Amino acid sequence: xxxxxxxDSHVSVSEGTPVLLRCNYSSSxxxxxxxxxxxxxxxxxLLLKYTSAATLVKGINGFEAEFKKSETSFHLTKPSAHxxxxxxxxxxxxxxxxxxxxxFGQGTELSVKP
Amino acid sequence: xxxxxxxxxxxxxxxxxxxxxxxxxxxxHDYLFWYRQTMMRGxxxxxxxxxxxxxxxxxxxxxxxxxxxxxxxxxxxxIQPSEPRDSAVYFCASSLITGNTIYFGEGxxxxxx
Numbered sequence: 001x002x003x004x005x006x007x008d009s010h011v012s013v014s015e016g017t018p019v020l021l022r023c024n025y026s027s028s029x030x031x032x033x034x035x036x037x038x039x040x041x042x043x044x045x046l047l048l049k050y051t052s053a054a055t056l057v058k059g060i061n062g063f064e065a066e067f068k069k070s071e072t073s074f075h076l077t078k079p080s081a082h083x084x085x086x087x088x089x090x091x092x093x094x095x096x097x098x099x100x101x102x103x104f105g106q107g108t109e110l111s112v113k114p
Numbered sequence: 115x116x117x118x119x120x121x122x123x124x125x126x127x128x129x130x131x132x133x134x135x136x137x138x139x140x141x142x143h144d145y146l147f148w149y150r151q152t153m154m155r156g157x158x159x160x161x162x163x164x165x166x167x168x169x170x171x172x173x174x175x176x177x178x179x180x181x182x183x184x185x186x187x188x189x190x191x192x193i194q195p196s197e198p199r200d201s202a203v204y205f206c207a208s209s210l211i212t213g214n215t216i217y218f219g220e221g222x223x224x225x226x227x
Contacts, residue, residue, distance in 0.1 A: 046216075
């Protein structure tokens with residue numbers, strides 16, 4: 001079975017400082033991994049995805065994530081936080097015997113202080 | 115290209131009433147998903163379809179919930195009778211193939227009083 005664990009339910013950073021949102025996954029197959037972002041009262045938007053190509057994946061708004069098979073991790077980073085980055089972030093795994101469905105982490109709420 | 119379209123965006127209904135949520139997936143997508151989001155449980159997959167056929171409905175809470183996909187461009191999620199604990203945001207999503215990016219609608223915000 002596949003699963004995903006987001007290690008922090010809430011992260012707070014100051015504007016202009018780096019962002020690190022941690023995610024570990026479990027999968028018996030080569031997974032597809034995603035990060036989605038949800039702003040307050042909005043739907044979910046894809047930030048980036050990993051599908052067995054380059055292990056460092058670049059997404060929108062300056063975010064990137066690195067797939068580390070040995071650590072079963074897919075952490076999301078950004079060099080410099082912006083106020084508009086404040087949102088809920090979801091790490092997601094898909095593939096293998098799960099058919100087309102996604103398995104979501106519990107989410108990490110990112111707060112950005114001025 | 116239009117994204118996933120959901121209606122209604124907001125609905126407030128009384129307990130016991132029937133609720134129907136609607137979804138139009140992205141044209142050409144073979145997979146359609148219904149998710150529910152609450153503060154307590156986060157995002158839960160309720161059911162998903164492949165080529166209009168329900169594949170996995172193990173997430174449907176109980177018999178009060180039903181979902182249909184009569185054709186490739188339309189799906190409904192029905193709750194009958196509704197209860198206050200059904201209050202949540204219901205998301206419809208679609209994707210082209212398994213493992214590929216899933217695109218979400220803006221959600222239907224349901225409040226049952």
